[in-house]
Amino acid sequence: MTPRRTVQQELTKEMIMDAARDLFSEKGYQHVSMRQIAKELGYSHGALYYHFKNKAELFYALVENHFSMLNTVLDQIMKKEMEPGEKLKEIFIGFIKFGLTYQSHYEIMFLIKDEEVRNFINEEPNHTYEKFAKSVYSLCGKNVSIQDVWFIFLSLHGFVTHYCRHVVGFEEVKGLAEAHANFLLRAIH
Amino acid sequence: MTPRRTVQQELTKEMIMDAARDLFSEKGYQHVSMRQIAKELGYSHGALYYHFKNKAELFYALVENHFSMLNTVLDQIMKKEMEPGEKLKEIFIGFIKFGLTYQSHYEIMFLIKDEEVRNFINEEPNHTYEKFAKSVYSLCGKNVSIQDVWFIFLSLHGFVTHYCRHVVGFEEVKGLAEAHANFLLRAIH
DNA sequence: AATGTATTTAACCAGTGGTCAATAAAGGGA
DNA sequence: TCCCTTTATTGACCACTGGTTAAATACATT
CATH class of the missing domain: 1.10.10.60 (Homeodomain-like)
Structure with missing residues (x-):
């Protein structure tokens, strides 16, 4: 042997x-x-x-890890002392940056299709989205509906997803990411 | 037997x-x-x-089919007699409807990571995006930049991608899709 | 009847997730 | 140093899935 x-x-x-x-x-x-x-x-x-114990447990271990990372990113930004509009933009860009910096994490968190796995991961995405939504909502004042926050998320999700597929790092699309954030800000003002 | x-x-x-x-x-x-x-x-x-001959050939036969379907969807909408704003909305919703009705094909068209498959499909996505972009741009007048059209696409892409992953048909999110379209219209006006 | 075409059946093969007994290495006494 | 326990690793094994193929069979047409 x-x-x-x-x-x-x-x-x-x-x-x-x-x-x-x-x-x-x-x-x-x-x-x-x-x-x-x-x-x-x-x-x-x-x-x-x-x-x-098995494949699913291994996978699940990864997922937990990555969600808490993203939560931390959002918390850090919310702690900063800055103007709400700027902070909002930071949230948007922070999300994109996270997604493109840890592409493989992001895929697992938000992009995996498998149903078997999905049942496993139920709570974390919701929890993280809640954090995102609360942050955005509180920074927007009353210009924005709950639904709009969801659309903003989907829009950021589209951005990250596309550039994940084309295997680009955050730095390469930093400018575009800012423009996208501005685009979203325009949508709610 | x-x-x-x-x-x-x-x-x-x-x-x-x-x-x-x-x-x-x-x-x-x-x-x-x-x-x-x-x-x-x-x-x-x-x-x-x-x-x-095999499973892949059967699948590709379908894929070819669906690229031209999406093009047709866009063409059909453009041919309609209606106000530009309404037409624009129809384009957005048409795209989403297509994506959620033919989910697995949407995946291949815009979401697949596999390089082997991607080489096979090289030109069609660009061609289809060109059609989409030209349509949107012409319907917007000068309120909108080339970049904004791209962000709109990414946003729709995010919508479709998310609900693809959650295996939902178009009908189940029809109302949301319309709201999302309105959200995007607001972003450019 | 003969022929060509469509279809079924069984089998092959590669790959999967998962289990488990056997075994080797490491570490700790004595 | 030797022995013993714990820990880590291996590879054989099981039952299963899925793509693909080849032989056998049934049918329609001539």
């Missing part, structure tokens, strides 16, 4: 999650097998089941 | 494509098997291979 690896090279949850994150966001949940993840890491697929 | 069917009931390319279209747009390419399509039609799965 192949000799066991030394301690330094031992498989960790983190190693698995890193590999899985890349594969999942590149190919989608369905198109990634536990065997592929293991191969990417240079381990046998059985080893993964020592660290995660 | 099960007795063979009479001539009137013989399987045709059209019958297969009709069944496949429904299934693909309901469940997505990956989640539909040749066996399922055959079962839906009441034939054995082997029979499909008499009419189509």
Whole structure:
């Protein structure tokens, strides 16, 4: 039998999650097998089941992680001392920046299609959206309806989704992102 | 062996494509098997291979079809006699309706990440976007920049993408789609 | 009857998620 | 140093799915 690896090279949850994150966001949940993840890491697929009960649990671990990251981004911006209009713009751009900086995360959070997985992730997107919506709503005053906030979200979602697909980093579309934010601001004033 | 069917009931390319279209747009390419399509039609799965070389060929036959469908949708609306503002709204809603009615094809047209497939579909998305952009631009007068048209597209794209992921048909979000169209109209006026 | 065409059936093959006994390495006493 | 326990890893294995193919069969037409 192949000799066991030394301690330094031992498989960790983190190693698995890193590999899985890349594969999942590149190919989608369905198109990634536990065997592929293991191969990417240079381990046998059985080893993964020592660290995660099953494929879904591994996936879920990733998701939780990423949602709390985005929540933090939003919280940070809301804490800043600045004019509401500017802050609103920061929120918009912050969302885009997050999506394009952590593309693979974003895909998993908002772009995964698989129903089986979706049932799993139910609450987090809602919770994060709530945070987004409350922030936007409170910064807009009464110029804006609940529905408009949703449309703003969908619009940002469209922006991120498109440029995710074309594998572009945030810096490359920073200017466009600002223009898009302004476009949305115009829609509500 | 099960007795063979009479001539009137013989399987045709059209019958297969009709069944496949429904299934693909309901469940997505990956989640539909040749066996399922055959079962839906009441034939054995082997029979499909008499009419189509393989699953991909069957699928591409549908895709070609749907690009020209979207173009036709846009052309039809442009031909109508109506006020520019109303027409613009129709364009927006027409796009959404198309996207949510033929979800799996929309995915291929605008959402697919797979490079292999993308090389196959190179020109059509650009061509279709050109048609969309020209239509919108001409209906807006000078209130709108080229960039704004792009943002409108991204916004519609976000709407469709989101509801594609949540496997909802157009009828279920018809009202929302109209509100979204109005939202975009407000952004450019 | 003969022929060509459409269809069914069974089988093949590659791949999947998941389980598990066997086993090797590491670490801690004594 | 040896022994023992814990931990990590492996690879064989199961039951299953799905695309594809080839042989066998039924039908319609001639």
